[in-house]
Amino acid sequence: MKEKKEYTISELAKEFDISPRTIRYYEEIGLLSPKRTKGNQRIFSRKDRARLKLILRGKRLGFSLEEIREMVEMYEVSEPEQIRVTLKYGDKRLKEIEERIQELEMLKEDLLAIRERLIERLKELEGKEGKKEK
Amino acid sequence: MKEKKEYTISELAKEFDISPRTIRYYEEIGLLSPKRTKGNQRIFSRKDRARLKLILRGKRLGFSLEEIREMVEMYEVSEPEQIRVTLKYGDKRLKEIEERIQELEMLKEDLLAIRERLIERLKELEGKEGKKEK
DNA sequence: AAATAAGTTAACGTTTACGTAAACGTTAAT
DNA sequence: ATTAACGTTTACGTAAACGTTAACTTATTT
Known part of the structure; x- marks a missing residue:
């Protein structure tokens, strides 16, 4: 079992080659909702990570974040x-x-x-x- | 022979459901180069129209105008x-x-x-x- | 020829999707 | 216990791709 279950913001940023700011922005507009530590730092679950992955795929395909939101929200x-x-x-x-x-x-x-x-x-x-x- | 060979800006705008401003903007950044009448109004040839069509396809597919430029310029x-x-x-x-x-x-x-x-x-x-x- | 419609440039405004910097708190390493 | 290294919010800045308005010219209609 090599799979991590939690990630920090910079881990995800590095993995997907985006900036932490981008991830924070996605949270800002409600595309992501990571939990927080007692110290108020973001922790991303595997679900959060999967969602981010979807968002980025949408972006590569030229969808706007609004369109992407509508698509990912279909999940819930x-x-x-x-x-x-x-x-x-x-x-x-x-x-x-x-x-x-x-x-x-x-x-x-x-x-x-x-x-x-x-x-x-x-x-x-x-x-x-x-x-x-x- | 039903095919027109020249178009005004608003004809193309209507046909492709975009604003004249958009077309002017594409000229502004060098994506289109229509001829002008003596009165300085734009006249678009069938080639111009074809090119616009290509640009709009690129847009629908999520390419940036810069990327589109690089692609359409391959033609010449x-x-x-x-x-x-x-x-x-x-x-x-x-x-x-x-x-x-x-x-x-x-x-x-x-x-x-x-x-x-x-x-x-x-x-x-x-x-x-x-x-x-x- | 007078009115209306369509076109022109110039310039400022707007939205999206972040970048960047400041000022500060938290965690990890020495 | 100090530094680094990393994280946080707030807020202003920016590039792309047009929208909007103004002030004016050209074409078309009547």
Whole structure:
């Protein structure tokens, strides 16, 4: 059992390569709610860590912290009416995500096409102009 | 032949559901370079329009305008050395895009898992509590 | 040609997501 | 018991990506 169950703010900051300020900011806007020691220092549970990980994934994908909040909060709804609302919202998000994957595939195709053209162009140029020595 | 070849700023703004200000801003930072009429008003060619489309796709995908600039500029390199640099850069971008697709798939799985759990939970609650009429 | 609509630049305002610094308390190491 | 090293709050600063308003010019409509 190598898994730690508690983390300090700088441990998490280092692990995820972000600043402590960023983590504090996420708490400030209610994205994280770590416990505190008697000395008032933050202690992050494994759940907190998992949540942070999710937040950062969302960020890499270009979601705003508001959008991320809406997604991570899906984990803790409990009232039936809220569950129904959340399900609807979640389905919308899922569609968006699928669209996004599609758009990324298109972008990928575009870049691949450019790549081909550049390689062609380069061949021509090198052919015409003779080799420049390294 | 239904295709227009020139557009005004508000036509494009309407078509893509953005503000004219946004388009002007993109010109301001050099992402677009429309021609002008004698009266100094912007006229956008089909190329300009295509470019704007690309920019907006990049935005939806969460890229910064700087990143987008680097990508759209790949279209117009011509010097051999620049082509080589661009190719390297493009390959990096392609890898990033593939990673991004992976992460989106993961996010999708997460959301699907939450969805399942919510549906289960809802079934339980509705079962226990009897049906509330609409 | 007069009015209305659309476009222009310039400049200041706003939101998001933190960075940075000050001033101070807590924990760990020597 | 002192230092470091690390942590805390408060508050002001900042970059990106526009929004908003003003003051003015150009196009279009009637």
